[in-house]
Amino acid sequence: MLLDYEDASDEEKDRVHQRFHDFGVRFTNSGRRFELHEKLLKPELELFDGVRIAELGVGEGYHLGSYRDLDYRGFDTNYDMLLTAYKNAQRFGMPLLNLEHMLTGNIPLQDKSIDRLFSVCMLHEAEDTERELSEMHRVVVQNGKIVVVERMCVIEESARAIQRLKDENQFLPEWFSRNGYEINERRFRATYWGESLDNDLMFNFYLVSGKRI
Numbered sequence: 717m718l719l720d721y722e723d724a725s726d727e728e729k730d731r732v733h734q735r736f737h738d739f740g741v742r743f744t745n746s747g748r749r750f751e752l753h754e755k756l757l758k759p760e761l762e763l764f765d766g767v768r769i770a771e772l773g774v775g776e777g778y779h780l781g782s783y784r785d786l787d788y789r790g791f792d793t794n795y796d797m798l799l800t801a802y803k804n805a806q807r808f809g810m811p812l813l814n815l816e817h818m819l820t821g822n823i824p825l826q827d828k829s830i831d832r833l834f835s836v837c838m839l840h841e842a843e844d845t846e847r848e849l850s851e852m853h854r855v856v857v858q859n860g861k862i863v864v865v866e867r868m869c870v871i872e873e874s875a876r877a878i879q880r881l882k883d884e885n886q887f888l889p890e891w892f893s894r895n896g897y898e899i900n901e902r903r904f905r906a907t908y909w910g911e912s913l914d915n916d917l918m919f920n921f922y923l924v925s926g927k928r929i
């Protein structure tokens with residue numbers, strides 16, 4: 717039976733989280749980088765020398781190796797996630813990486829202090845999407861970029877999850893154009909890691925990128 721993540725039992729969620737964790741450790745121990753970040757996100761971010769990057773919703777941070785040697789700050793609202801991310805950063809030889817706690821909808825950064833801001837599979841968890849987006853808008857410089865990647869956060873696809881994805885697909889481009897951003901949208905299907913290991917589940921992703929003009 718197809719199951720929406722929110723409808724899953726705690727045991728089912730724990731099983732998924734444990735599987736995600738084991739997979740993340742195994743994946744990164746093999747020296748591989750997260751293709752979602754390397755091949756899609758980083759090119760979309762249009763990095764340049766001295767670029768100031770911030771990420772909202774770092775999670776367990778298996779992707780952090782992709783941001784080595786960059787002026788990167790990662791934020792999350794969950795201390796447990798940050799602790800795992802910190803351990804992963806150490807494992808990747810990045811003990812000084814800037815990982816910080818934040819309160820929902822309150823990015824601890826000054827106005828117009830960041831060139832590139834991104835989130836992966838975070839925004840769907842926010843209770844007030846508009847508030848999150850206006851905070852992102854506050855901290856991003858003119859000509860800066862915000863890139864939002866969302867994945868259908870389901871164990872397997874359900875009709876409701878597909879509807880939620882469609883709703884978000886409509887809202888985000890509308891918000892970006894309303895607030896003076898040049899938009900780029902991409903949709904793709906990939907494993908969470910962007911690479912097929914052990915026939916991992918495929919997810920629908922979408923990426924909405926806004927350049928502040």
Ligand SMILES: C[S@@+](CC[C@H](N)C(=O)[O-])C[C@H]1O[C@@H](n2cnc3c(N)ncnc32)[C@H](O)[C@@H]1O
Pocket residue numbers: 772773774775776777791792793794797818819820821835836837838841842848
């Ligand atoms: C599904 S996880 C994704 C983690 C990571 N981006 C990844 O792709 O593996 C979502 C993360 O966003 C964090 N989060 C949820 N709401 C947030 C918010 N309003 N601001 C910052 N982080 C948030 C959660 O604590 C969690 O670590």
